[in-house]
Amino acid sequence: MQSKALLDAWRQRIDGFLAAQLPPASESPQRLHEAMRYAVLGDGKRLRPLLVYAAAHAVNRASAQQMAALDHAAAAVELIHAYSLVHDDLPAMDDDALRRGRPTVHVAFDEATAILVGDALQSEAFHLLANAPAPAEARVAALAELARASGSRGMCGGQALDMAATGNNQSLEALAHMHRLKTGALIEASLMLGGYLVNADDSALRVLQRIGAELGLGFQIRDDLLDVEADSATLGKTAGKDEAQSKSTYVTLLGLDGARARLAECAQALEAALKQLPGGTNENGQALSDLAAFAIQRAR
Amino acid sequence: MQSKALLDAWRQRIDGFLAAQLPPASESPQRLHEAMRYAVLGDGKRLRPLLVYAAAHAVNRASAQQMAALDHAAAAVELIHAYSLVHDDLPAMDDDALRRGRPTVHVAFDEATAILVGDALQSEAFHLLANAPAPAEARVAALAELARASGSRGMCGGQALDMAATGNNQSLEALAHMHRLKTGALIEASLMLGGYLVNADDSALRVLQRIGAELGLGFQIRDDLLDVEADSATLGKTAGKDEAQSKSTYVTLLGLDGARARLAECAQALEAALKQLPGGTNENGQALSDLAAFAIQRAR
Numbered sequence: 192m193q194s195k196a197l198l199d200a201w202r203q204r205i206d207g208f209l210a211a212q213l214p215p216a217s218e219s220p221q222r223l224h225e226a227m228r229y230a231v232l233g234d235g236k237r238l239r240p241l242l243v244y245a246a247a248h249a250v251n252r253a254s255a256q257q258m259a260a261l262d263h264a265a266a267a268v269e270l271i272h273a274y275s276l277v278h279d280d281l282p283a284m285d286d287d288a289l290r291r292g293r294p295t296v297h298v299a300f301d302e303a304t305a306i307l308v309g310d311a312l313q314s315e316a317f318h319l320l321a322n323a324p325a326p327a328e329a330r331v332a333a334l335a336e337l338a339r340a341s342g343s344r345g346m347c348g349g350q351a352l353d354m355a356a357t358g359n360n361q362s363l364e365a366l367a368h369m370h371r372l373k374t375g376a377l378i379e380a381s382l383m384l385g386g387y388l389v390n391a392d393d394s395a396l397r398v399l400q401r402i403g404a405e406l407g408l409g410f411q412i413r414d415d416l417l418d419v420e421a422d423s424a425t426l427g428k429t430a431g432k433d434e435a436q437s438k439s440t441y442v443t444l445l446g447l448d449g450a451r452a453r454l455a456e457c458a459q460a461l462e463a464a465l466k467q468l469p470g471g472t473n474e475n476g477q478a479l480s481d482l483a484a485f486a487i488q489r490a491r
Numbered sequence: 492m493q494s495k496a497l498l499d500a501w502r503q504r505i506d507g508f509l510a511a512q513l514p515p516a517s518e519s520p521q522r523l524h525e526a527m528r529y530a531v532l533g534d535g536k537r538l539r540p541l542l543v544y545a546a547a548h549a550v551n552r553a554s555a556q557q558m559a560a561l562d563h564a565a566a567a568v569e570l571i572h573a574y575s576l577v578h579d580d581l582p583a584m585d586d587d588a589l590r591r592g593r594p595t596v597h598v599a600f601d602e603a604t605a606i607l608v609g610d611a612l613q614s615e616a617f618h619l620l621a622n623a624p625a626p627a628e629a630r631v632a633a634l635a636e637l638a639r640a641s642g643s644r645g646m647c648g649g650q651a652l653d654m655a656a657t658g659n660n661q662s663l664e665a666l667a668h669m670h671r672l673k674t675g676a677l678i679e680a681s682l683m684l685g686g687y688l689v690n691a692d693d694s695a696l697r698v699l700q701r702i703g704a705e706l707g708l709g710f711q712i713r714d715d716l717l718d719v720e721a722d723s724a725t726l727g728k729t730a731g732k733d734e735a736q737s738k739s740t741y742v743t744l745l746g747l748d749g750a751r752a753r754l755a756e757c758a759q760a761l762e763a764a765l766k767q768l769p770g771g772t773n774e775n776g777q778a779l780s781d782l783a784a785f786a787i788q789r790a791r
Contacts, residue, residue, distance in 0.1 A: 275610075310578060342618060343527060343611040
C-alpha cells in the first residue's frame with residue numbers, strides 16, 4: 192500500500208482527536224462517559240474517518256485549517272458508526288456479545304448504559320461537526336448530509352430492513368437496497384463530508400458520491416465473503432452469523448464465485464471513478480485509491 | 492391565558508409541520524416509519540416547540556421567512572423530546588407501558604423498533620434543523636446548541652444520572668443538577684433556538700438562557716408535585732412512580748409546602764426575566780409569559 196505511512200498518520204491523528212474530544216471518564220456521569228470511550232476507543236478499522244481525510248485529499252491538498260475541520264468530520268462519522276454498533280449489538284437487536292475482539296457495551300456495562308451510550312454518541316457526532324473550524328455553509332451542508340445518512344432514509348432504515356429480513360429469502364435488489372442504507376449511506380457521507388470541508392465543486396462531489404456507492408457495495412460483498420471465509424478470532428466478531436441466521440447475503444444469492452466476480456467489477460468501477468477526481472491520478476489521490484482497495488480486499 | 496389563540500395556532504402549525512415532514516408510513520421501511528409517526532404525532536403538550544415560537548416572538552416579531560425557519564427548529568426540539576421518551580420507556584430503562592395515554596412504542600410495536608425509532612428521530616431532528624430556511628450561521632449555532640443539550644453533557648447525561656440515582660437518597664444539589672441536564676437542557680435549548688433564528692443579540696440570548704433555567708426548574712418541581720397530586724388517567728402516564736421507586740424528588744426533599752414555595756420563587760424570577768426582553772412587556776412577549784405560567788401550573 193503506497194500511502195501506508197499517510198494512512199497510519201491519519202489513523203493516529205483521529206485516535207488522538209477522539210480521545211481528546213470525548214468527555215473524560217472522570218467527568219460526571221462517569222459510568223456513561225467511561226462506556227462511551229470504551230465503545231469508541233477500541234480497536235476499530237477507522238475506515239470511515241480515513242475516507243474523510245482521503246476524499247478531501249483526492250479533491251484538494253488540505254490546508255492546516257482544513258485538516259482541523261476534517262478532524263471534526265472524521266470524528267463525527269466514526270461516532271455515528273460506533274453508536275450504530277452499540278445499538279445493533281443490543282439483545283433486542285442482533286444480540287451480540289463480541290465486537291472488535293472485546294465484550295460488547297451492554298455486556299461490559301449494562302443495557303441501559305448501552306442505549307444511552309449510543310444516544311449520546313449520536314449527539315456528540317453532530318456537536319463536533321457543528322463546531323468544526325470551517326465556513327458555516329460547509330458545516331451546514333455536512334450536517335445535513337450526515338443527518339440524512341444516519342436516519343430512517345439511511346443507516347437506521349437499513350438496520351430496520353435488515354431486522355425484518357432475518358430468516359427470509361430476499362431478492363438481490365432488496366438486499367442491495369438494504370445495504371445501501373445500512374452501510375453504504377454512512378460510507379458515502381464520509382466521502383461527501385471530506386469534499387464539503389475542502390470546498391469541492393459539484394462535479395467532484397458527484398464523483399465522490401459515485402465512489403461512495405461502489406465502495407459501500409464492495410465493502411458489503413467483502414463482508415459477506417469474510418463471514419464465510421474467516422473465523423471469529425480474525426474478525427473480532429462472531430463469524431458464520433449469516434448462515435446461522437439463514438440470512439440472504441451476496442454469497443447465498445450469487446454464490447462464492449459470483450460474489451467475487453461482482454467485487455472485481457466494483458474494483459474496476461472504483462478505479463475509473465477515482466481518475467475523474469482532481470488528485471485522482473497523483474499522490475494526493477493515492478490514499479483514497481488504497482483505502483478503496485483495502486475495503487474490498489480486507490481480511491477482517 | 493391571554494395568548495391562547497396564538498398558542499393554539501402555533502400548536503396546529505407544528506402538528507401539521509411534523510405530520511408533513513416525517514416520512515409517510517407507506518414509505519419503506521414501513522414499520523419503522525409508522526412507529527416514528529406513532530411516537531411523535533400522539534397527544535403531546537408540545538411545550539418545547541411552543542417555547543421556540545414564543546421565545547422568538549418575545550425577542551422580535553418573526554417574519555414569514557423566520558416563521559418557516561422556526562417550524563424546523565420547533566420540530567427538531569420536539570423530535571429530540573419524543574425520541575428521549577421512547578428510549579426512556581424501554582424495559583432496560585424506566586420500563587413504562589403507558590405514555591401520553593397510549594401504549595409505549597416498544598409495547599405497541601417491539602423493542603428493536605423502539606430503539607431504532609429513537610435513533611432515527613434524533614437524526615431527523617438534526618436533519619430538519621440543518622435544512623431550516625435561515626442563514627447558515629444561525630443554523631450552525633442552533634445545531635451546536637441542540638447537540639450539546641441532547642448529549643452526555645445534557646439530556647442523555649441527565650437520564651444516566653437519574654438511572655444511577657433510583658432508590659438512593661440524593662442531595663438537593665445532585666437532584667437539581669440531574670434535572671438541569673435531563674429536562675432543563677432541552678427546554679433551555681428550545682428558547683435559545685428561537686432566539687438564534689430571529690437573530691437575537693447576546694443580551695437577549697442571555698435572558699433567554701436565564702428564563703430557560705428557571706422554566707426547567709419550575710417545570711420539574713411541578714412534575715414532582717403532579718406525581719403526588721394527580722392520577723394516571725389525568726397524567727397520561729403512570730402516577731406515583733417516584734414514591735414506588737423511592738426516588739428523591741423536590742417533594743421528598745423539600746416537602747409539599749417547600750416545593751410549592753420554591754415554585755412560587757421560580758414564577759417571580761421568570762416574571763422579572765421576561766421584562767428584560769424586547770417584547771417582554773408587550774403583546775409579543777405574552778405567549779412566552781403564558782407558557783411559563785402554564786409549565787409551572789399545569790395539571791398534567
